[in-house]
Amino acid sequence: MDYSELKELWRKEEKNAFEGWDFSYLKNRWKDEGLPWDYKEILKKYLNSDHKLLDMGTGGGEFLLSLNHPYNNTSVTEMWEPNVKLCKKKLEPLGIEVKQAFNDSKLPFKDNVFDMIINRHGSFDIKEVKRILKPNGIFITQQVGGKNNEKLSNALIKNFKPLFSQNTLENNLKEIEKNFFEILYAKEFFPYLRFKDIGALVYFAKIIKWEFPNFSVDSCFEELCKLYEELNVKGYIESIEHRFIIVCRKRK
Template structure:
């Protein structure tokens, strides 16, 4: 199909609403390689029934709710207004404490509040995490590393430069060790991400704006047409992601 005809479909993808942190709209249109660890299983390994739990950057609370932890022992933070509204509507009525946070160096909780803090793809400040954790409290974080989707970002965005290229496992592990955490588990992986149509790339790039700054169908049209040709030839466009995970115990 001619790119100029496809352009109208791509523009619709660009304007598609996004809610929570749910990419199920792209089911069947992309394929993400499975990680060699399971974030939820790692949490369950260390989370006790009566623990005070904080989920940083909970999104819409999708993963949190799947843990089925005692609601009144659970708190969440969220900074993005649409997600905060969703949390207020769905989590607060259950008894979960919801806090809006714009600066992860200043969390609205007292010292020594939580037995466990979890964090999936959210910023954190290691010193602040240590402050709010109880003695022997555990921090579990799965992070998007600084090399995530770099090749695709450079292809689509002229003069793209990652703001966090050096954000990686070893440096973060050393950061926690220097704060007197012991490392319970660590791993790093570079999984593939395959897109089976350009519209899925448009939808994805429009949401992940920090990796695709100033992306739009209009600005990137010629590049999108090149990707369309690659999909016609290969069946997909491949990007390489960057993930790492740390489980650390506070020894203060």
């Protein structure tokens, strides 16, 4: 296959639709090292069925539904309009409260509402989390750190500058403790992510716009070809991810 044929193939990947936060399209086309902790198991350790639960930045609600928490005790926020519509269609009929959140510093809830707030890969303002969480309430967040995919971003995007370099475990712990939370558990990890074909990488880079700004097959074609040659030698393209998790309790 010559490079003009590859370009057309990659352009098709670039145009593929994406909904919710579901990467099942890439099944068997990438491999993630995984994390030394299990986010869901950690949540279940603290979550009771009578708890008022908020899932911040729920995406399409896929993960939330896997928790099987009573729907009448469940609320979600989401910022991105297509996902808000999806949640209203999928979650509201079940009895789950769906709220669009435009600003992390002004969430559409009263004070001291929730027993537990969870946040998986979403932004948050710890002062606002504190406001809507009950005394002794639990906040659990798994974050994508500021060094996520940095090596791959530099390989694809000319003059790449990371947007969230300050998003580290250390910096978050300082801010959380400053706001009168007790840290119950915290861990940071840098797993590998390997793409088995360049089309999978194209699909991924087009979605993750903040890590691959202004990415397109046409503008990054030279870089994609270099990675294609690397893939033919190694059998994969490796990226290094950045993850950390924090479990904390609001003091009275």
